[in-house]
Amino acid sequence: MSETPVTVTVNGVEIAEADIQTELQHHPLPDPAQARQAAATALVMRELLLQEARSHGIDTADTDTAIATLIERAVQLPQADAATCRQVFDANPKAFRTPDLYEVAHILFAAAPGIPEDRAAAKSAAETTIADLVTDPSRFAALAAERSACPSKATGGQLGQIGPRQTVPEFEQALPKITPGTVGPEPVETRFGFHVIRVERRIDGRPLAFEQVQDKIAQYLADTVRHTAMRQYLQVLIGKAEISGIELEGAGAGSPLVQ
Template sequence: MKTSPILMLALAASFAAATFNAQSADAVAKVNGVTIPQSRVDLLLKNNAAQGQPDTPELRNRIREELITREVISQEALKKGLDKSPEVTTQLEIQKQIFLVNAYLQDYFKTHPVSEDTLKKEYERQKSLLGDKEYKARHILVKQENDAKQIIAQLKKGVSFEKIAAEKSEDQGSKGRGGDLDWSAPGRYVPPFGEALKKLKKGQLTDPPVQTQFGWHVIRLDDERAYKAPGFEEVKPQIQQNLQRQTLDKLIGDLRAKAKIE
């Protein structure tokens, strides 16, 4: 399942839609009798802090001036009735929906956190998949088995692997590098590819070619070395994000399944 755009929106926003907090009664300014509450400044300060910007008197003053400017212009827009235009109405509805989505997801992950035990189990699972070796390999990807067999025959006659990869490989990401896949553990590849790679000796080709969902691969092992997985704390944030993504994909699927969509 592909990652939902809703997830990307939610993670990118860092769940910053805390606009439902109780507003402070303190006012930072009034514009034509309209109060600008302290809560707006607090929210913008929070968002800036999430981006690494410290809370300073200068920043608070800039935010205050920006909010005053927004209020002045907003009042002029209201005088012209622009809030009633279809485009503005639609944009407001979209923004409201975005904040509601983020608020819901913030609440969901607050009540359904990924436990430390779950993170460690996933780490151990991934660690076991990666193994203790990594390989430097090249491959040529084609659609038809016969094409792959012909390429193997050419390679056995001494034709350059890099040349054929550049000319014929369907893998746009590696063909420009002569099929080079750089260093990687077998567990990072789809199973048929990874299993075939582990069976090769240095300099050896896969013969027959290897079939995956992407097509037919001619693989050459260039080198191998010992691999040490990164420590748990180093990859913990990435594992947590991946598990949250999986959880959210399932949540969205469940919600859509329950909804009456016409």
């Protein structure tokens, strides 16, 4: 028999278990106890903010508007000026450039996820193909046409230029590790199967001018300041409140209200 959940209260106001169960849909964690903790924490934070709004004479009939009004009044968010943005830009030159592009060809050995025998066979076939290419790299297009399960086999495995988020993450993450003009030494596993990848060429990104990224830097700084200020504000409210039935250490940082 499952244990009855401990009642959660905020300054004497009970957070209904039914509300916590409804909130669970917004916290899809694999561990049920962690999911309930996250859901209950979010509702406690919300109740704290609503109680604080009422204490400031803010109408809480529309809860979202009330919380937004309270935060606007109580949390000071200084705007980053051009000089501050320039400091960030000058300190991180490699961060402000266009992404590298890769001209790529591949040979796909398809295997559905969750079928170990098929995955093992696909990996073995990919390893054999890499060994064949070590012996004769010029055979890549022919082997792609012969062995690949991707429609790109019709063009020798050519995928053209690949940029950020144009392929699955495992494939994209492998590209910088492969020396241009060569085949990767190991098969790359994705949900589609195993890939033999050849990087034909890398096109290096180019630096961006400050004016091109100033707004992006300002938004990043504003988001960072807002996150920090909200976390500190929630921690102050937690410190003043009488909360039972839940442990809130570090809750201000983890609340979805400060994301």
